[in-house]
Amino acid sequence: MSQDSTNSAVPVPGRSVRPTGFGGAVRFMVRSMLTLFVGLKVTLKKLMGRKVTEQYPHEKPVMSGAFRSAIALVSFDDLNGTHDCIACDACELICPSYCITVRGDRLPDSKKKRATEFLVDFSTCSLCGLCLAVCPTETLKYSSGYDDAGYNRGWIHNLLEPYADDPEAPELLALLTARDEAKRAARKAARAAKEAPAAKPAPEAETTPANPAPEGSDG
Ligand code: SF4
Numbered sequence: 079m080s081q082d083s084t085n086s087a088v089p090v091p092g093r094s095v096r097p098t099g100f101g102g103a104v105r106f107m108v109r110s111m112l113t114l115f116v117g118l119k120v121t122l123k124k125l126m127g128r129k130v131t132e133q134y135p136h137e138k139p140v141m142s143g144a145f146r147s148a149i150a151l152v153s154f155d156d157l158n159g160t161h162d163c164i165a166c167d168a169c170e171l172i173c174p175s176y177c178i179t180v181r182g183d184r185l186p187d188s189k190k191k192r193a194t195e196f197l198v199d200f201s202t203c204s205l206c207g208l209c210l211a212v213c214p215t216e217t218l219k220y221s222s223g224y225d226d227a228g229y230n231r232g233w234i235h236n237l238l239e240p241y242a243d244d245p246e247a248p249e250l251l252a253l254l255t256a257r258d259e260a261k262r263a264a265r266k267a268a269r270a271a272k273e274a275p276a277a278k279p280a281p282e283a284e285t286t287p288a289n290p291a292p293e294g295s296d297g
Pocket residue numbers: 149172173174175176177178198202203204205206207208209210
């Protein structure tokens with residue numbers, strides 16, 4: 079006749095042995111109380127220690143500079159806080175996810191182009207960074223938003239939305255021209271500094287003693 083394994087006296091790992099008798103029940107109770115104190119000890123230790131939990135959303139975390147979130151346009155101080163997208167389409171062409179759509183137009187009485195539409199579908203953006211790498215005006219960056227969420231399959235962001243109050247065309251044109259001139263001057267100065275001959279080091283002074291002692295003298 080085969081023996082029932084549930085009635086076996088051999089303790090099964092992970093399964094508590096049922097106490098027998100009054101003494102066993104007391105021992106079981108004491109052991110259970112002790113495990114309660116082990117847990118409480120950990121809780122008290124964490125309660126007294128340095129707090130690492132942030133009370134989000136009341137406290138907003140400061141993200142590291144290396145954090146990558148959805149792409150955004152850079153605002154430049156020398157352009158009165160606006161972007162410098164020239165609608166060159168380089169980012170749109172290189173994007174492997176086909177999630178960028180840029181349209182642009184020339185500023186009045188100028189050859190300079192300016193973006194008039196900049197849409198990005200964040201539901202397909204992989205944050206690969208290729209668009210940032212090719213942008214000739216460095217006007218693309220990763221934003222530091224961490225709690226943005228999309229509720230639709232198409233999650234389109236208009237990157238020009240924060241720039242609705244762009245300066246008027248003549249002012250913008252003046253700012254862009256001044257910026258171009260400043261860049262040209264900086265490049266010229268850098269080239270001149272590179273081509274300037276390196277300053278010759280001053281010749282070393284001869285170190286012959288004033289009154290050399292004659293040979294054979296006892297000093
Ligand atoms: S980060 Fe990559 S996937 Fe996202 S928009 Fe730029 S190029 Fe496209």
